[in-house]
Every structure is written in C-alpha cells, then in structure tokens.
Amino acid sequence: MKISRKDFIIRFWWITFLPYVLLLILMEKKHSFVSRKKVITIQGIFSQAITFKEEVICIKSEKGLKVFSSKCTHLGCKIDKVHNGKLVCPCHGSAFDLKGNVLNGPAAKNLTELTYTIDHDLNEIIIKL
Template identity: 40%
Template structure:
C-alpha cells in the first residue's frame, strides 16, 4: 500500500468516525430533551420513597429528590436494603444523599430540583 492510499483510507475512516459520533450525540440530546413532570405525593414516609423513576428522601420536613437511574449502566433503582439504595442489575449501592458507596457505580445519583406549584400546592420534579 502506498503512503497516499494509506492516508486516503485513514481520512475516510476518520470522517466516518466523526459522522457516527455526531449522530450518537444528536440522539443523546433527543433523549435528554424528553422531560416529564413527576408529582411528589403529599404523604411520604420518613426516609427513602420511590416515586416512578424518582427517589425522594424525607428527613423531617426536608425533602431531597434524585433520579432513580443507576449511574453505572442506567438500570432503574427501586430497592432499599437497610440504609442503602441498591441496584438490582449489578449491586451498586448508594446512601440516602445519593452518593455511590459500593461499585461498580462510582458516580453519585443525579440530584433533582424540587418545585412547588403555588396554586395546587403540589411538589414536583422534572425528569
């Protein structure tokens, strides 16, 4: 193979690689833009509450919300054992502050902002 042919082939492969990355990034942005509103029920238990794909942690009068998606491979989190939120797929564990405390996940859960509707007095988050 000549040097010229090698560089032509390498440029084509690199161009195809860039196109594929662009398509993947565009698809990822579409997934992120599909936002939905999740209403937080008024009667929550103390500690961890699973509301669809949202985890709501109640401590006295304080509430925190996290996306109930494991940061390892995106599995839905819906199980609590002792004082930990546990992923059914690969066993990652999170504390009630959303921090990864046992792998394979190393990233904390995505924290959500809790909004209040003044008219209905409902609390909600966007996921």
C-alpha cells in the same frame, strides 16, 4: 427530450429544496422531542421517608427533602428499593447512601440530584425531568 418550463421548475424545486424541507421537519421533530419535559408529581410526600415513583427517588430527612434520579450511574438500571438503609441497584449491586453518594460500586458516580418544587396547598412535590 424536451421538457416544459413548468416541468423544469417543478423538478428543480423537488431536487433542490425538498431535501432541505425534509431535513427541517426532522430537526424540528427531534428538537421538540428532546426539549419536551416530563413532569412527575408525588402526592403525600411529607408522610413517607422514601418514595420511589417512576424515574425519581424522594428522600425526606431532618435536613429536608432530596430528590434523585432512580437511574443507576453504572449502566442505568432503575433503583427501586432500600436495603439496610441503602439504595441498592438490582442489576449489579451498587449501593448509595440516602444522600445519593456511592457506597459500593461498580457505580463510580453519585446519583443525580434533581430540582423540584413543592405545592403546599396540594401537598405534592413536582419534579421536571
């Protein structure tokens, strides 16, 4: 079977370069997905001692404000309540103090502390995940 030069070039291009182009597109999509940061804002943070919102827990004390991920360090359940002054995971009962330290397992690691900025004009805290 004889093919024209043009057909050969087209087939050569499809076979040689297309997988690389597709790979680049997939890598770009994955990279942009991973690097996209979620921003959580909490208004009126200064009025409550403990605030749960989405994936974060904000704790205000006399020493200042701490922000933690609400993701339990055991298996990742969302911590969304305080019981007897402790942050308690609803899944397996791990408990953390209000500084994020583990009090009872099965979690072995402290809660992840997050960085934040405060917009004093809007009275809100901004957390970039």
